[in-house]
Amino acid sequence: MPIRLSITIKLIGYLLAASVVPLVIFGMTSYQLSRDAIVRLASEYNGRLLDNQRDYLRLQTEQVESLASSIIGIEDIADALVSVDADDSYAALATQAKMGYILSGYSGLKGLESIDLFTPSGRHFHVGSTLDISTVRWELRSRLYAASLASPQAIVWHGVEDNVNASSPLRKVLVATRLVRRIPPGGMTPEPVGMVVINYSTDHLHEHFSRLDMGKGGYLMVADRRGRLLVHPDKALIGQFLVPGFEALLRGEQGRVALRLGGQDVLLNYLRLDPMGWQVISILPQASLMAPMLRIGGFGLLALLACFLVISLVATRYSRRVVAPIRAISEGFQNIQQDRLEQVRPLPPSRTQDEIKEMVGWFNVFLDNLHGRRRSEEELRQAKESAEEANRAKGEFLANMSHEIRTPMNAIIGMTQLALDAGTAEEKRDFIVKANRSAQSLLGVINDILDFSKIDAGRLELESVPVSLNELISSLADVFASAAQDKNLELLFDVEPSLPCALSGDPLRLRQVLQNLINNALKFTPAGEVVVRVEKLDERASDVVCRFSVRDTGIGIEAGQLPRLFQSFFQTDSSVTRKYGGTGLGLAISKRLVELMGGRIGVDSQPGQGSCFWFELALAKLPGAEREPPALLGPLRVLVVDDNASARHILCSMCTSFGFVAQAVEGGPQALDALARGMNGQPYHLMLIDYHMPGLDGIETSRQLRQRQDLTQLPTVIMASMDERPLVAQQAQAAGVQAYVNKPVTASTLLDAIQKALGHPSTQVRAAPLSPEAGVPEAYRHLRGARILLVEDNRLNQEVALHFLRRVGLKVDVAAHGAEALDRLEQGPYEAVLMDCQMPVMDGYEATRRIRALPRFASLPIIAMTANALEGDRERSLAAGMNDHLSKPIDAHHLYQTLGRWVVPGAWGEEAVPAPPAEAPAPGADPALAAPGMPDPRHVNMESALLNLDGDAGLYRTVAELFLGDAPDSWAQFLGAWAGGDREGASRAAHTLKSMAANIGAEALREHAKALEAASREGDSPSIEERFPLLEQELRFVVSTLQGFLEGSAR
Incomplete structure (x- = not known):
């Protein structure tokens, strides 16, 4: 199978073959030439070094020869040598002293070891570093003397010899001799009378040559005429002969020889020193010469590798620029073929003006067209899925919200049904209050989705x-x-x-x-x-x-x-x-x-x-x-009986907060045992017992308890759910239980039940008639006596608001529109103004703006009241200068809370207006629900209206009577305004009708009026014509229903 090579590999191979091979040849040639040049330069350097050292040796020998010549030139020395041979002891001693004195003057030469004078007869004179001259190598002296006699030269260099003074510590010395001659009396020819022996220190020469830098492994040595070493790095070899055959290499006065010595290749340079015939030799290992070349070769190799890498990178980069678009286009077509279009991206445009740029451009155009078509398909698919998801989400949301709404709605329906079936006023009021709370909970659930939108928009106010x-x-x-x-x-x-x-x-x-x-x-x-x-x-x-x-x-x-x-x-x-x-x-x-x-x-x-x-x-x-703290009933001992541990703990905590001493058990048998024993020997004053318990339940435990003579009168409170109350109440009464408390138990309901069981008055008298100030928290009693201006055009709304305001002892004046409100404000001071927004003559917005234009009313609290609950109504009210906002129908507690925020306590200092007396209900009947002839709930939801009126049935009858008198007039006003083209008047009349319908609980009529109000404002004739018959028909039903209710109530 043929090998497939990419374009990048081929391009790299071609560039390497074209560039690296010449570089290798050039490098090898350069290396060889550099090597020869280094050897030549090293040889020349060694030659110059040898010339310098030869000059140094010649200087040293010349100094020695000059010394010898100076010594023999002294006639006294020759005379002394002649006279000393006469065997005159005194003369010998004098000569010895004289010779020592003369010779000591020449001992300052550096490197001079000693000067010795010998007579032919063996007399010896010495000056030098050795004081002991008792031992003389006479054989050596004789050989030196004979060689001097035989030599035609005046000074004879003998090379390295043993020290003639055997006692000297320096064994090997460089020896030079010269004969001392004298012409005898009567003679013509000089005769030898003595010999001067000069011993020069080899250590001095060794010290000098050791300071020379010959490179790693290189050294200098000097050999005398006989091949004995005068100088060598190893002092132990001084005086030794050269290796046999080595001298044969030293031909001529100077030269250069490459040889192998000591297991390594060396370069030998030599130079002869005449007339002594000494050889100055340098030894330099070729490895030390080649070390720079090796470094140069290493650097060259690195440079070659760097060139290789640079060439490879350049080739790779260039090939990628050329090949990458081709490869990307190839892979793109593969992905397109395999339906992976999302992985294909447009290629960046090429910066070169060549065929690659054209190819990339055409590919991008093709890909853009393909992506456009795919996006269109994806958008269609997403639109289809979004529609399906929206439909599904709509269904889920409606189902979920339906569940969330039904929970409190069930409580409302259940409570109102229980209220309808209840027998006592206390039970009816309790059920209505709970239904009201459930309605508030329902309102909160409905508002969840609106709250979430407001929170996201940052418009939720706390x-x-x-x-x-x-x-x-x-x-x-x-x-x-x-x-x-x-x-x-x-x-x-x-x-x-x-x-x-x-x-x-x-x-x-x-x-x-x-x-x-x-x-x-x-x-x-x-x-x-x-x-x-x-x-x-x-x-x-x-x-x-x-x-x-x-x-x-x-x-x-x-x-x-x-x-x-x-x-x-x-x-x-x-x-x-x-x-x-x-x-x-x-x-x-x-x-x-x-x-x-x-x-x-x-x-x-x-x-x-x-x-x-x-x-x-x-x-x-x-x-x-x-x-x-609650009113103490004394340090009561209470037994809590409940099978739930958490309930026992909470009930005991509540009893402790009441000032009681509580003990808990988990069941009926344990309760009977505990009651029999008492608490620390003391009997219990009260028992709280759960209805549902395994084994003995609360009723059976109470029944068995009554069978014991000492416990028959023990006050007992039974705890059960509200749904079980009718059944449990009957059984509990038969079992001797004094009080009942609904579960879940709260501190207030428990305290009420305990007080009832003990025969004390309850803190919350639920059976009492609804008093004018009932349901008003103590926190709002500070409003009593404040003077309020109520600006409201609708008599029905006036009646409701007046009733709520006078319940807390407020002094209230009424204005029918904004212009009248301005007149009222001029007549006397007010602590606050309740301002309806839509009124004839002058609406609430304009009236507020004019009030704020007067400096003395700049801080007067003005609170808006409107039946509109649309987004932006609150902002419009505040923009007009109002301080707060209330939505109709007015909730009494919300009204008191709002007034409490703006009315300063006690700022007026007047007595409160006496509240109107409450209607006393018939015994056993609740005025809210006991009236005969209840309105048809299909047209009038009296229960809903009563919740807004705080359960006041008398107020509801008043509102219903006002409705019967004003609603037909408002409808006639609407018809007249619309027929006359007065859209604003028609909208205002529909608004008034909507507000009246809300006060009596006519929800269907209210919705029709609300739709007519919006249609009138927009001039929507088709919608108004569609609503005309519906509203007229519903208005007749409502009027008929209320008339029947009021007639039945009067009977």
Whole structure:
């Protein structure tokens, strides 16, 4: 199979062959030439070095020869040598002294070891470093003397010899001799009378030559005429003969020889020193000469490799620039062929003006066309999927919201049905109050989706009004009691007793968060309990940090899902979603609300072990925030009987906060034993017992308890769910139980039940008639006596507002429109103005602008009242100069809260206006619901209207009578205005009719009037003509229904 080589490899191979091979040849040639040049230069250097050292040796020998000549030139020395041979002892001693004196003057020559004078007869004179001259090598002396006689030269260099003075520490010396001659008396020819022996130190020569730098392994040596070494790096070899055959290499006066010596190749240079015949020799290892060449060769090799790499990189880069587009185009077509178009990207345009640029350009054009077609297909597919997803999401959202709405709706329907069937006024009022709370909860659920949109848009505003934690918990207990009972779950509420009672915050949003958390806990808990706890984390001078937690024993949550738990529309998995439902907005809204209130929210959970959702908030303290302890009933000993451990703990905590001493047991048998023993030998004063318990339930335990003589009168409170109340109440009465409390139990309901069981008056008299100031919290009693201007054109709305305002002792004046309000303000001071927005003559917006134009009314609180609840209404009111905003129908508590924010306590100093007396109901009847001839709920929802009127049936009859008188007139005004082309007048008349319909609970009529109001404002004739017959027909039904109701009520 043929080898496939890429274009890049081929290009690299060609460039290397064209560039690297010549570089190799050039490098090898350069190396050889450089090597020869280095050898030549080294030889020349060694030659010059040898010349220098030869000159040095000649200088040293010349100094020695000069010394010898100077010595023999002294006639006294010759005379002394002659005279010393005469055997005259005295003369010998004198000659010895004279010779020592003369010779000592020549001993300063550097390197001179000694000067010795010998007579032919053997007399010896010495000057030098050795003092001991007792031992003389006479054989050597004789040989030196004979050689001097035989030599034609005046000075004879004998080379390296043993020291003639055997006692000298320097054994080997360089020896030069000269005969001392004298012409004898009567003779003509000089005769030898002595010999001068000069010993020169070989150590001095060794020291000099050792200082020479000959490179690594190189050295110098000097050999005498006989081949004996005068100088050598190894001093032990001085005096030794050269290797046999070595002298044969030293031919001529100078030369250069390459040879192998000592196991290595060396370069030998030599130079002869005449007339002594000495050889100055340099030895230089060729390896040291070649070391620079090796380094040069290494650098050359590195340079060659660098060239190789550079050439490879350049070739690779160039080939990639050329080959890369070709390869990318090839791979792109492969991906296109395999339907992987998303992996194909346009190629960057080439910067060169060649064929590659053209090829890339045409490929990009082709790819862009292909992507355009694919995008069109993808957009069609996504549009189809989006439509399907939107349809599915719509269905899921409607289903989820339907479930969320039905929960409080069931409570409302159930409570109203129970109220209709209840016999006593106390029960009816209790059911109506709970239905009202459930309606508020329903409103919160409906507003969830709107709140989420407002939060995302940054337009959600928080309130800061008084908050009662006890009332909040009680309302939550009422709302979720039925849901907990339906699933057979224990719903428990635990509020720390030390929490301040007067706090400020946003109760609606606080309630909304708790509702979401409790609803989730009930939803995902198949069995067990849900515990709602409020505790104090920290208390400061101005606020208190509260921790709200909802703990359940449900399915729990996987750790990996916790970080995403507070995201919008998130549920833990699809199977849970199908099983438990839910919109997926609750936790997301809760998180955003808690953060907006300045707190934080979190969750602790483990799969299969339940979850604990919690959030922490700082709530401002109001004056009088310290909790007032409940009226003590004495140090009662209370026995708590409940099979649930959490319930026992919470009930004991509540009893402790009441000042009681509580003990808990888990069942009926244990309760009977505990009652028999008593508490520390003392009998119990009260028993709290749960209805549902395994074994002996609460009723049976109470029945057995009554059979004991000493316990027949023990006050007992039984705890059961509201749905079981009719059955339990009958059984409990037969078993001797004195009081009943609905579950979930709160501190206030428990205290009421205990007081009832003990025969004390209740703190909340539910059976009493609805008094003029009933339901008004103490926090708003400071409004009594304040003077308020009510600006409202509709008599029905005037009646409702007057009733609510006078219930708290407010002084109220009424103006029918804005112009009249301006006149009223000129006549006397007011603490606040309640301003309707849509009125004849002058509407509320214009009236407010004119009021604000007067400096003395710049700080006067003006509160808007409008039946419009559309986005932007609040902003329009504030822009006109109003301080706050109320939506119709007016909620009494919301009205009091709003006034409480703007009316300064006690600023007027006048007595309150006496409130109108309440109508006393017939015994056993509730004025709210006991009247005969109830309106047809298909046209008039009296229950809904009563909730807005705070359950006041007398006020409802007044409102109904006003409706019968004013509604036909408003309809006639609408018809006349529309027929005359007065769109503004028609819209105002429809608005008035809408407001009146809302006050009496005529929801269908209200919707028709609302549609006519909008259509009149827009001039939508078809819509108005379509609504005409519908509204007229509904108005006749409502009038007929109310007439029948009022006639039946009068009878």
